[in-house]
Amino acid sequence: MIEVRNLVKRFGSRDALKGINLHIEKGMIFALVGADGAGKTTLLRTLAGILTPDDGEISILGRDIIKDPECAKEHIGYLSQRFSLNPSLTVAENIDFFGALFQVPYGEREKRTKRLMEFSRLGPFRDRQAGKLSGGMKQKLALCCALIHTPDILLLDEPTTGVDPISRRELWEILYDLLGEGVTIVVSTPYMDEAERAGEIMLIHNGRAVISGTLDQLKASYRYFLFEAVCDQNRQALRLVSDHLGKNRVMFFGDRLHIALNDGSESAGIKSLLENSGIQILSLLKIDPGLEDIFIQETSGDN
């Protein structure tokens, strides 16, 4: 469905993409994650036919979109990170505008709008001007506009940034529904828990794909023995372990610490390190890494 070979994009002297390869099958969710400025937006904009790459090949639905950027556009829906709504149109008018633009039949538009209002909770505000919405409400309206039609391929650049935890969940439920209809979705996100739910994940770092594959494949590439610790004084515990192992080997995960060890037997040393400093360990368990742990391994300076 989407086939990318050796994609290169430069901005002046900066290489934004340094040879990306991609293969995305029809009807899957593909997640792009990466540090700030890694190249996710550039990649999505190149796939959307908005940027012309300096080198490489892109074929979408069997067509070469570098030679013919227009041909793929009718199949692609793209939500940019900086999607611009018309601030003086109301919520309902903005959605209608895009419904008309994408030529969504009236009955379908009604149905869609209802569903989107449910997720976004913008129903009570349908007559409010877009410019007067809160930050997250604007982002959700932009999503509603992008989702009013059903393209074959949906490219979403950080759709949930600024979106609250409840709407974030409901947006994903909409994505699953679209997936059920056979839509192919490529989504970038700073939320690792969202990316974990994609069929495949690619981690981009400095314009290169560092790792990519299913969550299980990525987990298999994790080099450390990961321990989760809960202590009575988490903050002090973090300091101690970080001085001992290095800054990027111990991280807060909410009210817990994740400690990446070279060897499972090192955990005894950590235990006495903490206890000797008067810190009480409430639990210390070996756990499976999540995508966030893998992200940290791949992007922190320790490599």
Place this chain on the structure above:
Amino acid sequence: MTINDGNDKPAVWVKNLTRKFGDFTAVDNISFNVGKGEIFGFLGPNGAGKSTTIRMLCGIIEQTSGDGYVGGYSIRGENDRIKKITGYMSQKFSLYNDLTPAENLEFYSGVYGMPAAKRRERMEWALEMSGLESRRHDLTGDLPQGFKQRLALGAAILHQPSILFLDEPTAGVDPLSRRDFWELIYSLSASGVTVFVTTHYMDEAEHCDRIAFIDKGILIKLDTPRALKNLQLSGRIFEIIAAEWLKAFNLLRNERRGFGEVSLFGTKIHLNFIGDDFSAVESLLREKNIPVESARHIPPSLEDVFVALLRPAQISDYEG
């Protein structure tokens, strides 16, 4: 985490604060205090009234009714004083993309009316803190999001405010940069600065001393993260792990009314189970041939609490 400097007045004191836009009430009669040096999390769904509250406290917009004191100064009429002792990082990026980081800081030091002698020193400090010394001559617009946010923080604290308002400072920031950013927040708090912060990342909210949940302009809960997690929820949280998690999730979300709210945490399913006998869930999954790796009752995370407190209310509201 109140800093005892002999002056125990709260850093922020809010009483019956209300803001209307026309006949719509964005902030509805809220009251709370924030202690000196405290990290105070202000959480709620989109449109809850978080930014509106912050903008009233920073003296950017006026309240419709009610009172507020920031650093001992009234938001009715002492806004000039308040601006001197507060730093504000707005939700919308407020630096100039076509200026360099150094030029942006220069601009802000002018806005704050800082004495020339002090400017240089503070600007250098801010560049160092944001890790931008080597990129001081790049255009701000070309910086990665994480750096932009740190620069914005640097600009907000250039004049060494004692109270800091951060409106979604880590939106769109990657996991490592978010942690770096929070390190900065801690060190500011440790040095006595009061931090009032909004976020949609519940793992960050865990690091606040206290958290206020607001919804539709109304303050619905205010407590420490620990106490919030001990709240009596409508049900018990069960974590279900299954290889075919999406199938299981889709199945359970159709049973929402009988079993309770279900949501995904990564690929793990959390069910806020409202029934008595959890084996009903297990037999349904078995019936549909969805093998379960593990299913256990777990203590709620802050995100569970957020969802449990705010989701049902919103749903019934929409239908009503």
